[in-house]
Amino acid sequence: MVDLAPHTATSPWFKDNARTALADAELQNALKFVEANFIARRREVAGQLPEFELLRDSARDIRDHTLAHLDLYLAAYEKRVVEHGGHVHYAVTGEDAQRIVLSICRKLGARTVTKGKSMVAEEIGLNDFLEAHGVTPIETDLGEYIVQLRQEMPSHIIAPAVHLTKAQIESEFRRVHTHLPRDRNLAEPTSLLAEARAVLREKFLTADVGITGANFLVAETGTSVIVTNEGNGDLTQTLPRAHIVLASIEKLVPTLEDLSQLLRVLARSATGQEMSVYTTLSTGPRRPDDPDGPAEYHVVLLDNGRSSMLGGAFRDMLRCIRCGACMNHCPIYHAVGGHAYGWVYSGPMGAVLTPSLIGIDRAGHLPNASTFCGRCEEVCPVRIPLPRMMRSWREREFEQHLSPATVRSGLAFWAFFAKRPRLYGIATAAAARLLGFVGRRWGRFAWLPLASGWTRHRDFPAPQGATFQAQWKSAERGRLARSYVSSAGGQSGKGTGGTDGRDRRAPGPPP
């Protein structure tokens, strides 16, 4: 397992992380689930909705519009929250957010807090901070609960424990839940869930404060929205005395109508559900006639660098609604899992967002570790041009001379020739002849100098001999053209001859 001291980014060691992940048999086994399940489910449910592609356009437009007027919507949202008796706190940095949450807990004398799943809480390292200050955080989402027991970070933004097999989870429960009978049956996923529920039930009843994230914040009504499949979020936010919503500023949407459109693409893109099992809207603290609900309702709005993204090249990233479809469809994520990325956000969205939040100097590998296959962009419900933005990061890296010296010098050497096509022709003709000659016996190379990254895992084909351009030129000179031109127009010639181009059916130059 990748050893992650929580909230200490290991992104600079992405390559080592990846190597460890590739050698981890249990992880590789667990990752098969992502590839096998998420993709097929999304495809099926998206295919059942004729307007799905139009909804994606609409979702993109709603997010763009919101970002263009974020200041207005934040002000409107705050006004509504306050009208309903809630409190809004602005946190410029992660430390500010930590401090605000702690002060609310202290004011209430809170000793334990229950938590719904929140990636923003992961981003600011909230659990460690609260624990260090005498407040015990308890994760109530099953996946988050498991990774908390294991002192890990989530490896996926919607499926925190997707890097674990069922057997690993069972052994973790047996290690921690020592008060339960040893011979209990935990063979089924449902029995694991039931056990976690039973353990968590007590915690819900004793918690002083409940902290949740928010999938969306609705400006029109001052409402925070969470979607879950376990119902843990509802218990987290209704049972304790205070509910703290921890959300980043870009989670705003203008109206409930906009919200409903976004919800239609969110669950379909994420888990392949039409809707999540629970969609919970919270507006302010408990009112006099409400049967339940928290006495206090706080919203902590985190910026943490996002407002500076608004005016720049990575603004489109702020459209993200955290569905995880990009990582579910990413061949790199399938190969190494989320922990290899070394910080809270992984996969393609992490490859773009993480450098914005922790710096390209530390997260440089992330946008580089992509084949630009484009599948992430193909499935993104808000059409974020993820490959293009990864390339933008590579450009910044190159401009700031952060890319490795070997890459830069190799590129410069290649560019010198590539910018001079005639010289390039001479150089490549010589190289092709040499490699073609050396490799003609086996047809390929099992090892090549300067290309060990390739030849360590695969053979490299020997060039056929003369370059195409050299052969074409000699054909143009008329040595072969005449014989071709007389037969042009039919698909008669089958043979392509050897590498000397003797009977090549090269079309001749125009008369």
Add this chain to the structure above:
Amino acid sequence: MAEPMARRVGLFVTCLVDLIRPSVGFAAATLLVDAGCTVEVPPQSCCGQPAFNSGDRATAREIAAQVIVAFAPYDYVVAPSGSCAGMLKVHYPELFRGDPNWQPHADALAEKTYELVSFLVDVCGLDRVKARLEATATYHDSCSSLRELGVRDQPRRLLATVEGLRLAEMRDTEVCCGFGGTFCVKYPEISNAIVAKKAAAIAATGADLLLAGDLGCLMNMAGKLQRDGAKIEARHVAEVLAGMTHEPAIGVPPRRGAA
């Protein structure tokens, strides 16, 4: 063929075909001529992707400008590669966006640039070829062809008319092979893990021939299959469509005794 209507095509042969497998270039030229085009090959090096994808925008622009000038005279620019055609068609305009001198030229080049097989089908109206090959083939969709250029049905439609050829689709044909240009040497272990899955999917079809429209992907997959000892040959789709399969497959030595 309708000679007066001949389309004047500048063949962007791609650096890999130029250097490693010229026979693909000749197959492409043959297909184009048979479809009624005239083919010319102006001096060229590369489309600039290695620089573009490494963040070296200045070099990418210099090379792009060079390609734009070299191919200005032709009615069409055709490349036997989705990746390089995608660079010209999708990314050159992006490189020069907002540049009053170059943007119109980049847009004009993009407008007339095509990947080979989609050009044959969509522009030339080709619906069959006169080739013959006894083989069971599986076709890999390269990411750029599929997602940047929307090439999917065209090669399959033409391959279906190759006499003797059976097409066996692999699972996850739309999944990347792990090549990714410089990615495969920058992150060799990850690339290897991805291509290993691809090789298994190819082998599971029972096909004896792997086809694709991009030499980079083909070299990656063929190299992996060969390292694993699999007896599956790999060729560019143009070779099969042109009936030019006498040249040894990718990474296979010439037959002994052959010149």
